[in-house]
Structure formats: structure tokens, C-alpha cells
Amino acid sequence: xxxxxxxxxxxxxxxxxxxxxRAVVSFTNVRAISVGNLSADILISFAVSxxxxxxxxxxxxxxxxxxxxxLKSKILSPxxxxxxxxxTAVNVGRFSYFASSRMNPRISILVFSFLILAAACYCAYLxxxxxxxxxxxxxxxxxxxxxxxxxxxxxxxxxxxxxxxWNNSRENMIMNTAVxxxxxxxxxxxxxxxxxxxxxxxxxxxxGVSLAFLSVLLLLAFCCxxxxxxADFRSFPIFTLFQLASFFNTSRMDILHTAFWVLGVLLKxxxxxxxxxxxxxxxxxxxxxxxxxxVAFLLTALIYYxxxxxxxxxxxxxxxxxxxxxxxxxxxxxxxxxxxxxENEKI
Numbered sequence: 001x002x003x004x005x006x007x008x009x010x011x012x013x014x015x016x017x018x019x020x021x022r023a024v025v026s027f028t029n030v031r032a033i034s035v036g037n038l039s040a041d042i043l044i045s046f047a048v049s050x051x052x053x054x055x056x057x058x059x060x061x062x063x064x065x066x067x068x069x070x071l072k073s074k075i076l077s078p079x080x081x082x083x084x085x086x087x088t089a090v091n092v093g094r095f096s097y098f099a100s101s102r103m104n105p106r107i108s109i110l111v112f113s114f115l116i117l118a119a120a121c122y123c124a125y126l127x128x129x130x131x132x133x134x135x136x137x138x139x140x141x142x143x144x145x146x147x148x149x150x151x152x153x154x155x156x157x158x159x160x161x162x163x164x165x166w167n168n169s170r171e172n173m174i175m176n177t178a179v180x181x182x183x184x185x186x187x188x189x190x191x192x193x194x195x196x197x198x199x200x201x202x203x204x205x206x207x208g209v210s211l212a213f214l215s216v217l218l219l220l221a222f223c224c225x226x227x228x229x230x231a232d233f234r235s236f237p238i239f240t241l242f243q244l245a246s247f248f249n250t251s252r253m254d255i256l257h258t259a260f261w262v263l264g265v266l267l268k269x270x271x272x273x274x275x276x277x278x279x280x281x282x283x284x285x286x287x288x289x290x291x292x293x294x295v296a297f298l299l300t301a302l303i304y305y306x307x308x309x310x311x312x313x314x315x316x317x318x319x320x321x322x323x324x325x326x327x328x329x330x331x332x333x334x335x336x337x338x339x340x341x342x343e344n345e346k347i
Contacts, residue, residue, distance in 0.1 A: 007196060009132030011204040014197045016139030017132065017271060018186055018208030023142060024091075024264035025184050026216040026238070034179060035316070036172035038231040040162040040224055043217060045173050049180035050213040054206065056323075059331035060187035061202050064194040070334040071191050071279060080188060081279035083326050085292060087185045088272040089299035090315075092116050095265045097304070098236060103258070113300045116269060121293035123270035124277060125286055128196050131271055138263045145256045146215050152245035152253060153226050161228035179316050182323030185272070191331065192275040269296070 009017075034042060063069055070076045096112035123131060168176070186209060194201045223237045226244060231237045242257035273296065277288040 007128060008198045009128055009193075009196060011197060011199050011201070013132030013136050014193065014201055015204035015208045017135035017193075017267070018189070018205050019212050020135055020138045020142060020264050021189065021268050021271060022184055022186055022209055022212035023215055024261065024268055026219070035175050036168035038220075038223065038227075038237060039167035039229075040165045041168050041173060042176055043220055043224065045168075045176035046180050046213070046217055046220060049177045050210070050217075052177065052181040053184075053186075053209060053213070056181065056328045057187050057190070057205070057209070059328055059335060060190045061205070063191060063331045063335055064201065066335065068334055068338045069191045069194075070330050070338075073334075076330065077279040080192075080326060081276045081292075083185070083188060083322060084272045084276040084279075085296045085299055086322070088117075088120075088269050088276075088296040089303055090319075091265055091268055091272075092296065093300045093304045095261060096300070098239070098261070102236070102239070109304055110301060113297060116266060117273075117293045117297050117300075119266055120269040120273055121289045123266065124273040124292070125289040127285075128193070128274065131267070131274060134267055134270075138260070138267050141263060142215070142260055145260045146219060148253055148256060149242055149245050150218060150222055152247065153222055153241060156244060157222060157225040158228070159225065161225050175316070178320050182320045182327070185323075185327070187323075187327040187331065189271065189275060192278055193271075272296075 036042070071080055092113045093109065095116065096109040099112045100107060100109045123134065186205070190201065190205050194205075197204070219238055219241065223231050223241055226241060227234065227237060231240075234240045239254060239257050242254040245253040247253070273289060273292045276292040277285060280288060
């Protein structure tokens with residue numbers, strides 16, 4: 001009751017929130033967020049991106065410790081709100097594409113997008129306490145899902161599928177490292193939600209990011225070890241991994257993948273809409289949630305219909321640039337040039 005009145009979440013809840021937010025990105029179409037072949041060397045790129053993600057989070061962590069968040073700026077807070085909504089649209093669009101192509105092709109992407117954003121709007125309206133409890137539930141489910149997928153595919157794992165190790169060019173490996181590092185929004189989430197954690201948020205933040213990377217690295221290793229070269233022909237290799245997992249040869253486990261993805265996308269989009277609402281003080285939270293969800297829906301429609309070809313060609317570069325600018329450069333410059341909380345609000 002105390003946490004609900006104070007509008008804060010525990011360190012454990014924040015840990016699960018970051019864990020799910022980071023991990024759910026890789027449950028999407030891996031082929032859309034990487035270049036080259038899905039082979040053993042992509043694991044190297046992913047491992048390097050883990051170290052880069054920890055390093056590039058330092059400006060946001062230090063900003064939080066010094067109380068110099070750029071989101072307190074009247075100019076930068078609307079920019080970050082659009083950043084949150086863009087990633088909401090990207091995540092919703094990716095899941096809606098999967099749902100429309102694999103679950104029910106007769107239902108359009110916009111229908112799935114509308115349903116998810118309507119639910120996310122309500123979840124964001126409920127507040128950070130409800131999102132924290134939901135994150136704990138999703139985090140436990142995710143750990144169970146990953147355990148099931150790896151255990152039930154262990155007999156299909158073949159180390160020979162990792163050869164040849166080097167299939168991608170140096171340029172592709174560098175691009176994969178950059179995309180894996182930036183294809184998420186956790187530093188901005190830390191800047192927005194850090195003061196809503198009842199204790200120091202830095203430790204659960206780093207633990208959440210670390211567990212997410214290690215979990216996805218395990219799934220990617222099993223994709224390579226089980227699917228081999230066939231992974232390149234799969235639009236959703238992790239989903240295929242779950243399809244191959246069976247219990248006593250009677251049922252497939254792909255329903256676990258889909259079930260978590262629904263919960264994970266709902267949680268992430270709810271958190272992003274909530275963060276967008278936190279960038280503004282007016283109007284009421286209910287109206288801010290509705291407006292933010294409506295804008296996210298319009299962005300989803302724009303990206304995946306009106307500008308689908310253009311965004312598909314340049315999405316990786318756009319995502320890397322936005323992460324570098326708003327996740328690293330802006331917090332770093334804010335640390336150097338901002339003087340204090342009162343000055344920040346005037347800018």
C-alpha cells in the first residue's frame with residue numbers, strides 16, 4: 001500500500017521491467033533486425049553489443065545519480081516523448097506483422113495494432129505500480145518459456161551446425177553489433193523511471209539488461225545449433241525453435257512463444273506510453289494516455305503502410321542514430337553543460 005500511495009516500484013519490479021523490455025525485442029523478426037547470415041559469428045556480434053549496451057548506459061546512469069535528467073527540459077521532453085512513441089509503433093508493428101502472417105492472415109496488421117494499443121493505453125493509465133506488478137509476472141513467465149525451449153530442444157542441438165563460424169563480412173558484423181546495441185530504449189527508460197524506484201535503480205537496471213542479453217544469447221545459440229543453415233530461411237527463427245520443441249512428441253511449444261510475446265509487447269508498449277505521458281504535466285493522465293496511444297497508432301499505420309518500403313530500407317540506420325543521439329550523446333552533453341534542476345526546467 002505504501003508503494004501504491006507513493007507512486008514507486010521496487011527494485012525487483014524494475015529489474016523485471018528492464019529484463020522483459022530488453023528481451024522482447026529479440027522475440028521479433030530477427031531477420032528484420034540483423035544483416036547477413038544467422039550463423040555462429042552473429043553470437044559474437046551479440047556478445048559485443050552487450051558490453052556496448054552497458055557502456056553506453058553510463059551517461060544515463062550518471063545523469064540519474066546527479067539529478068540532471070534531460071527529460072526535465074521543456075525542449076527535450078517532447079523529443080523524448082516522440083522517441084517513446086516511435087518505438088511503441090515499431091514494437092506493435094512487428095508483433096502485428098507476426099500475428100497477421102502466422103496466427104490469422106485474414107486479420108490486418110492495423111486490427112492487431114489497435115487491440116494492443118487499446119490495452120496498452122489502459123495499462124499505462126493504471127500507473128507505474130500496476131506496470132511493476134505486471135512486469136514481475138511477465139519476467140517469471142519469460143524465464144519459464146526460455147527454460148522450456150532450451151530443454152526440449154537439447155536433443156536436437158548439434159555443434160556441427162556452428163560451422164563454418166565466419167559467414168558474415170566484417171561490415172555485417174559491425175552493423176549487427178550496432179543494431180543489437182541500439183534496437184531498444186532502456187537508457188531513456190532509466191532516465192524517465194529511475195526516480196520512481198524506491199531504491200537505487202542502477203543495480204537492477206544493469207542486472208536486467210545482463211539477464212536479457214544472456215537469455216537471448218542462449219536462444220540465438222540454440223537457433224544456430226538446432227536450425228543450422230536453415231535459420232537463414234526463417235522469418236521468425238526463435239518462433240521456429242519453439243515449434244520444434246515438443247513434449248512426448250504430442251504437442252508443440254510455439255504457443256508459449258506467442259503467449260509471452262503478447263504479454264511482453266503489451267508490457268513494453270504500456271511502459272513506453274506511460275513514459276511518454278510522463279514527459280508532459282498536462283492534461284490528465286487519462287487524456288495523455290489516450291492521446292499518446294492514438295499517435296502511436298497513427299505512427300504504426302504510417303510506418304507499415306504509407307512508408308513501409310522507405311522505412312524498411314533505412315530503419316536500422318534510423319534506430320542506431322536515435323539511440324546514439326538520445327541515449328548517449330544528449331545525456332552526455334547534459335551532464336557536461338547543465339547546472340542544476342532549476343536551470344534544466346527553464347531550457
